[in-house]
Amino acid sequence: MFRVTRRYQFAASHRLHAPVLSDEENRRVYGKCNNPFGHGHNYVMEVSARGPADAETGAAVDPRRLDELVAREVLGPFEHRNLNCDVDAFRHLTPTSENLAVEICRRLKRSWSTMFPGEWPKLEKVRIAETARNIFEMDAHEIP
Amino acid sequence: MLITRKVEFSASHVCRNPRLSDEENQRVFGLAANPNGHGHNYLLEVSLEGDPDPVTGMVFDLKEMKEVLNREVVEPFDHRFLNHEVPPFDRVIPTPENIARDIWRRIEPHFAGRGGRLHSVRLYETPDLYVDYFGEQPCSA
Numbered sequence: 001m002f003r004v005t006r007r008y009q010f011a012a013s014h015r016l017h018a019p020v021l022s023d024e025e026n027r028r029v030y031g032k033c034n035n036p037f038g039h040g041h042n043y044v045m046e047v048s049a050r051g052p053a054d055a056e057t058g059a060a061v062d063p064r065r066l067d068e069l070v071a072r073e074v075l076g077p078f079e080h081r082n083l084n085c086d087v088d089a090f091r092h093l094t095p096t097s098e099n100l101a102v103e104i105c106r107r108l109k110r111s112w113s114t115m116f117p118g119e120w121p122k123l124e125k126v127r128i129a130e131t132a133r134n135i136f137e138m139d140a141h142e143i144p
Numbered sequence: 145m146l147i148t149r150k151v152e153f154s155a156s157h158v159c160r161n162p163r164l165s166d167e168e169n170q171r172v173f174g175l176a177a178n179p180n181g182h183g184h185n186y187l188l189e190v191s192l193e194g195d196p197d198p199v200t201g202m203v204f205d206l207k208e209m210k211e212v213l214n215r216e217v218v219e220p221f222d223h224r225f226l227n228h229e230v231p232p233f234d235r236v237i238p239t240p241e242n243i244a245r246d247i248w249r250r251i252e253p254h255f256a257g258r259g260g261r262l263h264s265v266r267l268y269e270t271p272d273l274y275v276d277y278f279g280e281q282p283c284s285a
Contacts, residue, residue, distance in 0.1 A: 002241045003276040053245070056161060057172055058237035063273055064174055 003124060004061040005048040010075050013040035014083040014095040038082060043100075044129040045074070047108065051121030061121045069115040073107040097130045101138035104128070109143055146263055147203045148191040151213045153222035155230075156183035157238040181225060187268040188217060188247065192260030204260035216250045240269045244277040252279070 015038040016030040026034045033039070047070060051060040077087060083095040089103045104126050112123055123140040130136070159176040160169045169177040176182070190213060194203040226233040226243070236242050244267040255262045268274040 001278065001281045002244065003278075004241070005274050005276070007272040053239070053241045056164075058159070058161075058239040058242045060241050060275070062172075 001050060001052055002060040003048050003050050004059075004063070004066075004121070005046050006061075006063055006066050006070070008045045008047065008070055008075060009042060010045070010079040011040060011042050012078050012081050012083050013038045014090070015039070016094050016096060018094050019092070038084065041130050043078075043097075045070075045104065046127040048124045048127070049116075049121040050124045061116075065115050069108060069111065073111060074104055097128050097134065097136040098138075101126050101128050101136045102143065105138050105140045105143040109140060145195065145203055146191045146193050147206070147209075147260065148189050149206060149209045149213060150187060150189050151210070151218050152185060152187050153218050154183060154185050155221050155224050155226050156181045157226040157233070158182070159237050159239055161237060181227065184269050186221075186243075187274075188213070189266040189268075190247075190251065191263040191266070192255060193263035194260035197259055202259070204255070204258065209260075212251055212254045216254065217247055240267050240273065240275040241277070243267055244275045248277055248279060 014033075015035065016033040017026050017036075018029070021029065047066065049061045049066065053060050081087065083090045083100070085091075087095070087103070089106075090099070093099055105123070108123055108126070125137060125139050127135065127137040157176075158179060158181040159173040160179070161172070164172065166177075190209070192204050192209070196203055220230055224230050226238040228234070232246065233242075236246070244265045247267065248262065248265045251265075252262045262279070265277045266274055267277075
């Protein structure tokens with residue numbers, strides 16, 4: 001069994017603000033990330049899939065198929081966008097990197113079988129580095 | 145506890161299956177099927193798993209680990225054309241998956257029955273693509 005990981009990058013802006021909290025509480029909880037005008041990051045995302053090597057090709061994952069899926073589901077909709085305004089999932093959900101990792105797992109899982117119709121490979125995890133110091137990892141099996 | 149040592153090597157390869165036509169190879173492997181080959185700076189991370197020795201405080205002697213990786217991997221692979229010069233890649237397609245598995249087979253005996261058991265081989269083909277191999281496992285995981 002192999003785990004194959006591909007790294008991608010996208011730049012996007014967001015604002016962390018929970019509508020159920022007061023403005024003051026939001027400032028206390030999120031600090032600078034609550035700035036009303038938002039701010040941006042160069043997100044670095046690693047997508048990992050697991051599977052056995054195919055007997056014909058010697059590859060467990062075709063990176064070009066993974067690229068196509070990630071481009072369609074994540075990079076296209078997120079690149080140079082305001083996550084709060086431009087991505088439906090974040091209209092009413094705070095786009096923390098935790099929630100972003102969950103949303104990306106959901107997006108990849110929902111059309112995974114169109115790109116990888118066989119039993120293998122399976123999506124294993126998504127790892128998001130919001131900055132070089134803040135890293136969030138989501139196990140894809142926890143996403144229905 | 146895991147301990148990890150990194151080494152690098154540069155090598156060229158071509159990914160083609162001789163049973164497929166030129167057109168099919170191009171479709172399956174893309175640019176990697178270009179017949180004259182191309183190269184990468186591979187980065188290899190090898191992790192051993194074990195408990196620190198009560199006397200030395202070490203899972204495994206990193207100097208010795210470095211010697212094993214240099215002798216078994218860097219020397220045979222560095223600045224070589226894998227398909228032409230490094231068996232089994234005259235008959236096994238040198239995808240990063242197959243290279244990682246071959247490296248596992250080359251180094252695993254040197255760590256077996258010692259303080260640190262080979263846990264994983266991580267091979268970066270580029271900074272944007274890497275493979276982890278954990279040895280032969282059933283496909284249920």
